[in-house]
Amino acid sequence: MTWIIILSMATLVFVSRYLLLEPKLPLKLSDKTLTFLSYSAPAVLTAILAPIVFAPEGHLDISFNNSYLVCGVVATLLAYFTRNTLLATVLSIGLFFIIF
Amino acid sequence: MLENNIVDQRTSRLKSRSFLKGLLAVMPLTIAVIPWGILAGSLALEAGLTAVQSQAMSAIIFAGSAQLVALGMIKAGVGLGSILITTLLITSRHLLYAMAMRSHISPLPLKWRLGLGFLLTDELFAIANHSHNNSNNNAAKQKQHKFDRWYALGGGLTFYLGWNMATFMGIIAGQSIDNLNELGLDFAIAATFIALVVPTVKKPSILVCVLVSLTLAVICAIFSIQAGLLIASISGMVAGVVYARLTGEGRQLARELPSEDNS
Numbered sequence: 265m266t267w268i269i270i271l272s273m274a275t276l277v278f279v280s281r282y283l284l285l286e287p288k289l290p291l292k293l294s295d296k297t298l299t300f301l302s303y304s305a306p307a308v309l310t311a312i313l314a315p316i317v318f319a320p321e322g323h324l325d326i327s328f329n330n331s332y333l334v335c336g337v338v339a340t341l342l343a344y345f346t347r348n349t350l351l352a353t354v355l356s357i358g359l360f361f362i363i364f
Numbered sequence: 365m366l367e368n369n370i371v372d373q374r375t376s377r378l379k380s381r382s383f384l385k386g387l388l389a390v391m392p393l394t395i396a397v398i399p400w401g402i403l404a405g406s407l408a409l410e411a412g413l414t415a416v417q418s419q420a421m422s423a424i425i426f427a428g429s430a431q432l433v434a435l436g437m438i439k440a441g442v443g444l445g446s447i448l449i450t451t452l453l454i455t456s457r458h459l460l461y462a463m464a465m466r467s468h469i470s471p472l473p474l475k476w477r478l479g480l481g482f483l484l485t486d487e488l489f490a491i492a493n494h495s496h497n498n499s500n501n502n503a504a505k506q507k508q509h510k511f512d513r514w515y516a517l518g519g520g521l522t523f524y525l526g527w528n529m530a531t532f533m534g535i536i537a538g539q540s541i542d543n544l545n546e547l548g549l550d551f552a553i554a555a556t557f558i559a560l561v562v563p564t565v566k567k568p569s570i571l572v573c574v575l576v577s578l579t580l581a582v583i584c585a586i587f588s589i590q591a592g593l594l595i596a597s598i599s600g601m602v603a604g605v606v607y608a609r610l611t612g613e614g615r616q617l618a619r620e621l622p623s624e625d626n627s
Contacts (some may be wrong), residue, residue: 266417269444273434273451280455282481284462287470293463300605305457305601306487306564307577308458311593312429312454314556314578315585316550324586332551339555344560348394349490352559357396357552364550 335360379514389491394526395486397428399552401527404431405534406544411439415535415541422531424481426524430454432553433593442590453594461489468511470577476513483520486560491519573604 293301296318317336318324328334339356346352366625401422408418408431421431430451461484462469466478492515538544563572577600584592609612 266413266438267445269434269438269447270417270421270425272444272448272449273427276448276451277425277427277430277455277458279459280452281462281484282478284459284466285421285469285481285484286407293459298460298463299608300601301456301460301463301572303570303601303604304453304460304597306561306570306574307604308454308593309486309557309561310428310574310577310600311581311596312433313554313561314581314596315592317558318553318578318582322588324582329588331548332554335551335560336558339558340562342482343559344490345408346434347563349559349563350396352562353396353555354392356558357399357554360548360551360555364551 331360331364334363369443381513382512383518385477385516385521385523386491386512389515390487390519390523391489391501393490393556395522396556397616398530398533399549400432400556401530402534403545403549403552404428405531405536406434406538406541407432407435407439407534408531409535409538410545413438417537419528422528427455427529428527429553429557437538437590440590444518446590450593453597457486458484461486463493465489465511472513479512480516480520483517483524484606485520485523486556487523488516488520490560492516514523522559546555555563567608567613569604569608572607574598576603 284293311335316324317332320330320332326333335356338359339352342355343349345351404422408421409415413421413435421435423587425431433450433454434447437450465480465484469477472480479506534544561574565574577596579596580599581592581596584595591597
């Protein structure tokens, strides 16, 4: 069963990456689909990261004792003001492991 | 004959230089993914996978967020159908990445298309875009620039190896250390995604999308709703689209989107 899960997930992921790189593919995504898809990265990534940051223990924790939230805010500010993905990632992870 | 040799040597030197450039560009993101890979390896063992299956996940799926979410679902005993629907949603953003890179990659030979397609992650897309954005002032020149397949391969392969080595470390560590998931390794996921999301918030509608997704994801997590990821991300996407349509932002958007049908 586990192998079936792994192989079918691998197929799905690879198809999503390769499909639109195939030159023979006649299918063209409509503008509406593309517009909808342009929201998928921010929506999905946020939906994964938000519970980690706001509820690391499974319950809502908005306080300075929540290192995830403090460092998440630092990462957001760094990413916003420096516009540098790498800097924001590495510095906020560094800070996290110092204060956690 | 001699001249041919010199030309060959020169092109191969250019290729390895591009490859090295890609390797260096992706290095910080590869380092940032190490805690995350360790988590993927140890969580896989915890979810009941064998060591081989755990490594195979990283080696053949090669999609961190999909792997971690699926592992949570496997552990919770969720069925194959739900896992695949969730995977489809998480992986759907790759359609857009591929669309944006279509004009560069689709003219390449099959083995390059398959290779770069397999390696197309958030991180590879980020460095491939980064090199474009670096010289905004001569954007016109940049457009004529040929896409560098060796740069992309260097970045993609480095990241692939890093991800798999980190997973391997997690499998080894997971067998000897208990409670690896209490070390806060999951913050690496949050930090990477924050740094990837923030620069995409260029329009009010994307901010709306992010805020809706964030709020619903947190609410669902607090109430332990299994389908939280699906609910939050689809609601966020719909909210963004609706907001854009109501405010007339949509017409601008259509022009900015990658419409790469040059053939």
